[in-house]
Amino acid sequence: MRNVKNNISKPRYSKPFSVRLKADFRRNKELYLLLIPLIAFYIIFKYVPMYGSVIAFQDFSPRLGITGSDWVGFKNFIDFFSDKSFIRILKNTVIISFSSLIFCFPAPIIFALLMNELRSKIFTRSVQTITYLPHFISMVVICGLIRRFTVDTGFINDIIAFFGGTRSTMLNNPKLFVPIYIISEIWQGLGWGSIIYLAALTGVDQQLYEAAMIDGAGRWKQTLHVTIPAIMPTVVIMFILKIGNILNVGYEKIILLYNPLTYETADVISSFVYRKGLLEQNWGYSAAVGMFNSVINFILLIAANKLSKKYTETSLW
Amino acid sequence: MKKTNLLRVVSLTTVLALAAAAVSGCGKSNTASEHGSGVTLSDGESVYPVKSDDTLTVWVALNDQAKQNYTNMAETPFGKAWLEKTGVNIKFIHPTSGNVSEQFNLLTVSKDMPDVILYDWYNVSGGPQKYIDDGTILPLNDIIDKYSPNFKAYLEENPDVARAVKTDEGNYYVYPFIRGDEKLTVxxxxxxxxxxxxxxxxxxxxxxxxxxxxxxxxxxxxxxxxxxxxxxxxxxxxxxxxxxxxxxxxxxxxxxxxxxxxxxxxxxxxxxxxxxxxxxxxxxxxxxxxxxxxxxxxxxxxxxxxxxxxxxxxxxxxxxxxxxxxxxxxxxxxxxxxxxxxxxxxxxKDNIYVPQNSAAITASCKNIELAARFLDYAYSEEGSLLLNFGIEGESYEMTEDGPVYTDLITNNPDGLTMSQALSHYMMLGSGPYVQNVQYIDQYYQYDQQKNALKIWSDTNAAAxxxxxxxxxxxxxxxxxxxxxxxxxxxxxxxxxxxxxxxxxxxxxxxxxxxxxxxxxxxxxxxxxxxxxxxxxx
Missing domain, CATH: 3.40.190.10 (Periplasmic binding protein-like II)
Incomplete structure (x- = not known):
């Protein structure tokens, strides 16, 4: 990972690019063949649909299509910015995103570091398997579980009641929505998210630890001065990628968990897009909101990459 | 070397075979819909079973009760009888339950819609007229006039219904679900x-x-x-x-x-x-x-x-x-x-016209006449009996007081509840037909239910x-x-x-x-x- 930048952004080859490409292609044609489906995937599912974004500037009607629908300029955007719920959904989206960045992002890293310190193989394996599980359960089921756990007769309330607290259905309390969302998010993503860090950890040169030990470093010092610097590039890359998705709070989990009482803290851009687009069939408007979201994400991604390049010398490109 | 060659040959033939299957598959479905023989009947009359080789596709949510035993409406005794009596080949397409409205919205965006869609066409966003203007569904006035004598007669006899099931522009847009009696609206x-x-x-x-x-x-x-x-x-x-x-x-x-x-x-x-x-x-x-x-x-x-x-x-x-x-x-x-x-x-209190599961003919329909004749059957006397009561001798008997459900429905030998049994033999809940009031008296088996109907009906809700x-x-x-x-x-x-x-x-x-x-x-x-x-x- 640390070499990514060196290889890509500072080519040191003397021959022209086309010549090198040809030579490389001849040598690795099977690998290029394997690449085709991936490239096709991106073109078909990521690039081709982009032209559809133009409906953000239309009063779009599916039957008339993109060529037949009326152009309305920035009307959809203006409507969105002047919408009563604009401030609220933007605020909620930002709050949920940043909370998840602050709490959900470091969790798998810490978890991976802890796993790395374990010596018992069987224990490690079983903990890993258990923590991966929630990732494979469908979102609908996960949300069903969360609802059951937090309802006033659920087990979390049993614990609260045991210690003398009062029972309440937590998902009806707007103040608790974000904590529930974040905590369950950590639970869902902890094991799965740690895989990449565990992989990075296996790549750390064991000699470094030996050297540190000779210098008198204990476990904690080793972690601080060897392990963490070693996985830092991975962490930074993951962080930049995360920033690029910062406003993408998935609508599935939100709409499965919210109810009228928690709209004020739970309604986010994506659930708004879902309601406008799929339920009200306000396609153009919905596309405009989605586009707004993407543009913000794009800007954040570029900014994060720039900053990272400047200060940590690790970057995506 | 030989091995690799063999592998290459095998994979190549597989790919070719798949491609050929795909191409021929498409070809087949096209020819079927384009060159199928049309219905040959003069405008006014309808004779069932209709003779046609065409297959119509009908998009309809399968009743939750029926879903417990069947995966497709065509497999139910009711579905079989419906197709047999009308003589029309139907392929039913059922959306997965839970998010029917999302699937409907995506469906109507696509260019290739089923021939007939059963849905709440009244509450669609933008209203039914918009779907006619956009060319999603067909205005039915001429079609009813020409190919649906039973439904036409019903509309003429019931001007209040006729007024409710059209747009302000005067377009009929569905073959509707009609509560045949005030009693059925509560x-x-x-x-x-x-x-x-x-x-x-x-x-x-x-x-x-x-x-x-x-x-x-x-x-x-x-x-x-x-x-x-x-x-x-x-x-x-x-x-x-x-x-x-x-x-x-x-x-x-x-x-x-x-x-x-x-x-x-x-x-x-x-x-x-x-x-x-x-x-x-x-x-x-x-x-x-x-x-x-x-x-x-x-x-x-x-x-x-x-x-x-x-x-x-x-x-x-x-x-x-x-x-x-x-x-x-x-x-x-x-x-x-x-x-x-x-x-x-x-x-x-429902309106007499219940928009759920009312049938619209889409712009993609290749054989409009056939679709119209198929849907019109439900508004005929014989068809009405089928959609309300099922199959005579099986699910109901004709008595002096009208059709009466048999034990198969009311006291099912396999232990099915009445609504489960009904869902196999009739269009339970709603659908493009006129609901018969005699259904409800038998469907409500308990006195508490019959009382409930009386108690809840005693309001000024209609006004x-x-x-x-x-x-x-x-x-x-x-x-x-x-x-x-x-x-x-x-x-x-x-x-x-x-x-x-x-x-x-x-x-x-x-x-x-x-x-x-x-x-x-x-x-x-x-x-x-x-x-x-x-x-x-």
């Missing part, structure tokens, strides 16, 4: 555990005060949550109706369109509900309930009052508890009022029900946005007022906010739509 309302009330010496409550006292007494006797119901039922105005503020648009006594949540009386309603909530009479999870949560607690007696259906609540409960708990009893309560002896102005007006394309977009914003806001604020998160002092602010969200504007649209409706001929 199906849900408040229900109580009669056995528990009797035990505590309570009568079935009629006024809001009586309701309060009843619930309070139950609470004192240890009932966990005396009242629990899905809040969406307040759209019909059950408790809110007593205060004259159902959570919907309605006609006031002068025939003007009003919005319930904006009425001053809503404040009193919310104050009362807040009181019930605080005292633990009203379920504290009211904002996030599901019907199954309520059903189970109603049966255990943790809930003594709810809002439910005569069929799926009262009927199901009684059947469930018949053996295990013989003392169990559930009765309907009248829609509550403020003053004793008055009749509620609201409560659930306050908004007729099925339609918006113009221009109105509808803005009307949809405003009504959606209004209802989202009202749902949220009502919950907050009831649970006490927002104090009722904020009610004035709330009313002002409704105005800001465009209430006046949307009332104007409704007003104009109502005028146009009254002008329809």
């Amino acid at each position: 199906s849900c309302g408040p229900i109580v555990r009669k056995d528990i009330l009797d035990e505590y010496g309570l009568k079935v409550p009629e006024t809001i005060d009586e309701w309060y006292n009843t619930l309070k007494t139950c609470k004192e006797h240890g009932t966990a949550t005396p009242l629990s119901f899905l809040f969406k039922f307040e759209k019909n105005g059950v408790f809110s109706g007593a205060y004259g503020c159902p959570n919907s648009f309605f006609l006031d006594d002068d025939g003007n369109v009003q919005y319930g949540p904006a009425q001053d009386s809503a404040k009193d309603y919310l104050a009362e509900m807040n009181k019930w909530y605080k005292e633990g009479l009203l379920d504290n999870n009211i904002s996030s309930l599901e019907q199954t949560d309520i059903d189970s607690r109603f049966l255990t007696g943790d809930v003594v009052a709810s809002i439910g259906y005569a069929g799926s609540s009262i009927g199901t409960y009684l059947t469930n508890e018949k053996n295990s708990n013989p003392s169990f009893n559930v009765e309907a309560a009248p829609n509550p009022v403020l003053k004793k002896g008055e009749k509620s102005d609201f409560g659930q 306050h029900k908004l007729p099925q007006t339609t918006f113009t394309s221009e109105e509808s977009k803005s009307a949809a946005t405003i009504t959606n914003n209004l209802s989202t806001y009202v749902d949220e604020m009502w919950m907050k007022f009831i649970t006490g998160i927002e104090p009722l002092d904020k009610f004035d602010e709330y009313q002002a906010q409704l105005k800001q969200l465009g209430l006046e504007e949307v009332l104007g649209y409704y007003d104009a739509a109502l005028k146009r409706y009254n002008k329809r001929n």
Whole structure:
């Protein structure tokens, strides 16, 4: 990972690019063949649909299509910015995103570091398997579980009641929505998210630890001065990628968990897009909101990459 | 080397075979739909079975009851009989349940729609006329005229229905589901555990005060949550109706369109509900309930009052508890009022035309005549019997008093409930046909159900029900946005007022906010739509 930048952004080859490409292609044609489906995937599912974004500037009607629908300029955007719920959904989206960045992002890293310190193989394996599980359960089921756990007769309330607290259905309390969302998010993503860090950890040169030990470093010092610097590039890359998705709070989990009482803290851009687009069939408007979201994400991604390049010398490109 | 060659040959042939299959597959379906022989009949008459080789595709949500035993309508005895009698080949396409409206929205965006789509075409966003203007569905006037003599005759005999099932522009857009009798328009309302009330010496409550006292007494006797119901039922105005503020648009006594949540009386309603909530009479999870949560607690007696259906609540409960708990009893309560002896102005009541599962012919339909003839069959005498009662000799017998369900339906040997058995033999729930009143008398097997129908029907709801007006394309977009914003806001604020998160002092602010969200504007649209409706001929 640390070499990514060196290889890509500072080519040191003397021959022209086309010549090198040809030579490389001849040598690795099977690998290029394997690449085709991936490239096709991106073109078909990521690039081709982009032209559809133009409906953000239309009063779009599916039957008339993109060529037949009326152009309305920035009307959809203006409507969105002047919408009563604009401030609220933007605020909620930002709050949920940043909370998840602050709490959900470091969790798998810490978890991976802890796993790395374990010596018992069987224990490690079983903990890993258990923590991966929630990732494979469908979102609908996960949300069903969360609802059951937090309802006033659920087990979390049993614990609260045991210690003398009062029972309440937590998902009806707007103040608790974000904590529930974040905590369950950590639970869902902890094991799965740690895989990449565990992989990075296996790549750390064991000699470094030996050297540190000779210098008198204990476990904690080793972690601080060897392990963490070693996985830092991975962490930074993951962080930049995360920033690029910062406003993408998935609508599935939100709409499965919210109810009228928690709209004020739970309604986010994506659930708004879902309601406008799929339920009200306000396609153009919905596309405009989605586009707004993407543009913000794009800007954040570029900014994060720039900053990272400047200060940590690790970057995506 | 030889091995690799072989591998190459094998993979190449596989790919070629797949490609060929794909190409020929497409080709086949094309030729079938384009060159199939048309129906050869003169315009007026309809002779069934129709002779045609064409296959029609029909998109329809499979009834939840039928789903337990069948995966496709064509496999049900009803489906088989329908296809056989009409002589039309149908391929039924069923959306997965749970998000039918999303699937519908995506379906109508695609270029290649099924020939016929059964859906709520009245409440589609933008209104039915927009779908005609956009070229999604066909206006049916000429088609009915030419190919649907039975349905045409029905419309001529029932001008009120004819007025409701067309747009302001005069276009018919569906083969509708029609309640064949006023009796069929009421199906849900408040229900109580009669056995528990009797035990505590309570009568079935009629006024809001009586309701309060009843619930309070139950609470004192240890009932966990005396009242629990899905809040969406307040759209019909059950408790809110007593205060004259159902959570919907309605006609006031002068025939003007009003919005319930904006009425001053809503404040009193919310104050009362807040009181019930605080005292633990009203379920504290009211904002996030599901019907199954309520059903189970109603049966255990943790809930003594709810809002439910005569069929799926009262009927199901009684059947469930018949053996295990013989003392169990559930009765309907009248829609509550403020003053004793008055009749509620609201409560659930359908229009005669129920838009759910009404059939539209799409612009993709290749053989319009065949689709029209197929759908028209349901409006013939013979077809009506099939869709309401199923197959003669199997699911019903013809008697002097009309068709009577056999034991196969009412007392199924395989242990199916009546609605499960019915779902195999008829178009249960709704569909493009005229519902026969004799169905309901037999469907409601218990006296409690028959009483419920009488009790819930005893309201002035008909006078306050908004007729099925339609918006113009221009109105509808803005009307949809405003009504959606209004209802989202009202749902949220009502919950907050009831649970006490927002104090009722904020009610004035709330009313002002409704105005800001465009209430006046949307009332104007409704007003104009109502005028146009009254002008329809």
